[in-house]
Amino acid sequence: MKAYTGLIAFYWVKIILLMYIGFQLQPTHWPGHLLMILTIIGPVMLLFSVPLFTPDRYRKWVSPALLFLTTFWMYAHLLYYRFYEDFMTLTILLQIGNVGGLSRSTWELFSPWDLLLFLDIFVVGWVLFKKETFQLPPKKWYLGVASLLTITMLAAGLLYKPYVLKENYNRTQFVQTMSLFTYQLFDVGHSIRSPLFKWMSDPRDAEPMQAHVKEQEKEMTEWFGEAEGMNVVFIGLESVQNFVLDLEVDGQEVTPFLNKIKNESFYFSNLYEQTAQGKSSDAEFMIDTGLYPLDGGSVFVRRPDNAFHGLPEILGNYQSAVFHGNERSFWNRTEMYATLGYDRFFSERDYKVTEENSINYGLEDHHFFEQSIPKLKELDTPYLAKFITLTNHFPFLLHEEDQTFETDVTSEPVVNRYLSTVHYLDQSVETFMEKLQEQGMYENTMFILYGDHYGVSTEYEDGLFELLDQPETTFSHIKNQRVPVLIHIPGLQGEVFDEIAGQIDIRATVLHLLGKRSANYMSFSENLLTRKHDAFVTFRNGNYISESTMYVKGQCLDTEKGTPLSNQACEKGRSKARSELQLSDQVIKGDWLRYKE
Numbered sequence: 001m002k003a004y005t006g007l008i009a010f011y012w013v014k015i016i017l018l019m020y021i022g023f024q025l026q027p028t029h030w031p032g033h034l035l036m037i038l039t040i041i042g043p044v045m046l047l048f049s050v051p052l053f054t055p056d057r058y059r060k061w062v063s064p065a066l067l068f069l070t071t072f073w074m075y076a077h078l079l080y081y082r083f084y085e086d087f088m089t090l091t092i093l094l095q096i097g098n099v100g101g102l103s104r105s106t107w108e109l110f111s112p113w114d115l116l117l118f119l120d121i122f123v124v125g126w127v128l129f130k131k132e133t134f135q136l137p138p139k140k141w142y143l144g145v146a147s148l149l150t151i152t153m154l155a156a157g158l159l160y161k162p163y164v165l166k167e168n169y170n171r172t173q174f175v176q177t178m179s180l181f182t183y184q185l186f187d188v189g190h191s192i193r194s195p196l197f198k199w200m201s202d203p204r205d206a207e208p209m210q211a212h213v214k215e216q217e218k219e220m221t222e223w224f225g226e227a228e229g230m231n232v233v234f235i236g237l238e239s240v241q242n243f244v245l246d247l248e249v250d251g252q253e254v255t256p257f258l259n260k261i262k263n264e265s266f267y268f269s270n271l272y273e274q275t276a277q278g279k280s281s282d283a284e285f286m287i288d289t290g291l292y293p294l295d296g297g298s299v300f301v302r303r304p305d306n307a308f309h310g311l312p313e314i315l316g317n318y319q320s321a322v323f324h325g326n327e328r329s330f331w332n333r334t335e336m337y338a339t340l341g342y343d344r345f346f347s348e349r350d351y352k353v354t355e356e357n358s359i360n361y362g363l364e365d366h367h368f369f370e371q372s373i374p375k376l377k378e379l380d381t382p383y384l385a386k387f388i389t390l391t392n393h394f395p396f397l398l399h400e401e402d403q404t405f406e407t408d409v410t411s412e413p414v415v416n417r418y419l420s421t422v423h424y425l426d427q428s429v430e431t432f433m434e435k436l437q438e439q440g441m442y443e444n445t446m447f448i449l450y451g452d453h454y455g456v457s458t459e460y461e462d463g464l465f466e467l468l469d470q471p472e473t474t475f476s477h478i479k480n481q482r483v484p485v486l487i488h489i490p491g492l493q494g495e496v497f498d499e500i501a502g503q504i505d506i507r508a509t510v511l512h513l514l515g516k517r518s519a520n521y522m523s524f525s526e527n528l529l530t531r532k533h534d535a536f537v538t539f540r541n542g543n544y545i546s547e548s549t550m551y552v553k554g555q556c557l558d559t560e561k562g563t564p565l566s567n568q569a570c571e572k573g574r575s576k577a578r579s580e581l582q583l584s585d586q587v588i589k590g591d592w593l594r595y596k597e
Contacts, residue, residue, distance in 0.1 A: 011067075023175075032176060035177055036176045039157060046146045049139075052137075075117055082459040085457055086541075089191065089296035090188050091277075154178060160177065161177045165186075166578065169276075169295035169581065171541070176554075190296070197589035198589065221529045226489060226513050227489055232445070235449045237452065238452060242271070243464075243480055244484075249405075249419060250409065252405065256430075261433075265486040266488075270501060274538070281331040287504075289523065292585075303591070311384060311511075312384060314516060318384040321383065321385050322337055323372045323376075325363025346375050360393055360397050370435075391424055394457075396418045406420060412463025415466075422455075429449070446488070454480070464480060473562065474553050474555055487513070534546070544574065551574055
């Protein structure tokens with residue numbers, strides 16, 4: 001009995017250490033720490049009840065197997081968290097075949113210290129096999145205590161965080177308050193229930209979204225229709241964060257071309273990335289539809305059969321195409337692009353890809369752009385073209401002959417490599433646009449260059465703080481989540497817009513410049529050219545930023561200075577974020593847009 005109790009206590013402590021050291025979870029107040037520690041014990045006890053109901057002859061095998069599977073499950077979450085800063089969902093596990101397998105980027109996340117997570121399994125297994133008898137606690141008493149502890153601590157969690165179930169998309173908050181075990185069970189139930197929304201919806205359900213659209217600003221600007229009839233070219237800047245613009249390292253600009261062209265463009269300097277588990281596909285989805293990503297998984301994979309009002313549909317007389325030097329199946333792009341209305345999709349199979357001109361996830365950016373120009377010339381004008389780059393993807397690798405910006409400016413190799421691949425991407429975009437000019441494909445085109453999501457995750461953020469000479473705070477972290485967005489119309493004078501904004505707003509802005517009234521379409525996108533000082537940005541995990549307050553990682557902060565505020569100061573903003581996310585989820589899960597012609 002003592003040995004069994006000791007085993008449970010050991011695993012309880014192991015998981016606590018994993019929460020603090022592995023996932024680096026840091027509740028903001030002492031009740032949060034207490035809850036994170038105590039909510040684990042009940043589920044751990046329930047897990048260890050399995051051997052109680054196992055026949056004696058199998059018990060010595062079941063216990064080590066159970067420990068191994070549990071540790072492997074937690075380790076999978078840890079690897080995922082190291083890059084995506086989020087916990088896995090069932091939908092993500094089911095999407096593994098659509099988002100690529102093991103690559104150098106996956107192996108980069110492993111650490112030799114990770115072996116310690118599995119070491120105890122062999123020790124416990126050896127003890128179990130060596131010991132002839134192992135006294136177990138009475139089943140009824142044990143299950144009663146385990147169940148009581150679990151229910152009591154879950155109730156305490158709900159009292160401490162009343163919105164934890166409603167804000168289940170904030171998975172870090174959920175795990176801290178209710179435990180990783182409870183989160184996983186809740187997520188499975190949530191994932192199973194999700195498909196029912198579509199079957200149960202009817203046309204009347206879309207009325208709240210229609211009311212929301214009517215409330216949107218319809219203010220015109222002098223630039224309305226400025227790009228009407230022009231070609232539209234989107235360039236997705238893989239993993240580019242805004243801090244690299246105007247950054248000099250060792251006397252050399254990291255992004256000389258972007259620095260130059262932003263002075264001749266509409267540059268949105270205070271725009272935050274809003275992607276979730278779908279990353280690049282989420283950025284595409286927001287720009288195309290003006291809806292938020294889903295609370296788990298990628299819309300591209302989970303809802304490719306829905307009706308959406310994508311840009312190709314709105315720009316009906318444009319021929320539309322997507323260019324991407326990776327596999328067609330990645331993020332289920334083939335199916336989703338057809339749903340969004342794109343006429344053509346040029347993928348890896350349409351390019352000449354060799355070992356020499358590809359690295360990491362696919363075709364290097366320079367070769368990608370070079371081979372794309374003849375394909376772009378095939379399109380009828382006006383056209384809508386989207387280019388999705390690849391080279392600046394974690395773990396940021398380059399062939400030696402492409403390396404023109406080597407640096408060891410920080411003690412973190414990943415950050416140093418990031419600067420090198422960002423520079424390579426910058427030069428590739430410059431060459432691409434120069435060639436378009438040479439071939440007469442530049443003047444009548446509006447270019448939208450956007451960073452799709454962060455590149456340097458929290459796992460390597462110490463190097464980023466070192467590079468930018470920032471304090472290691474939540475405020476610094478969130479400020480670094482800004483991504484560059486530049487809208488370049490040849491001949492139009494550049495202007496800087498520093499109001500708070502998000503990626504979802506790119507769509508309405510582009511439509512405004514094309515002379516389309518975005519308020520005619522169900523969307524949460526707001527025109528960046530008419531953004532006011534009461535601007536508001538909602539993140540998929542329920543966090544938000546406004547002109548006065550922000551709620552990030554469980555903390556309410558002053559937006560300008562980053563000083564802590566009472567949680568009450570952020571309650572109104574959190575409520576607004578919840579409402580928008582809930583409404584967007586209902587639009588997608590209920591497939592409401594099928595009811596709107």
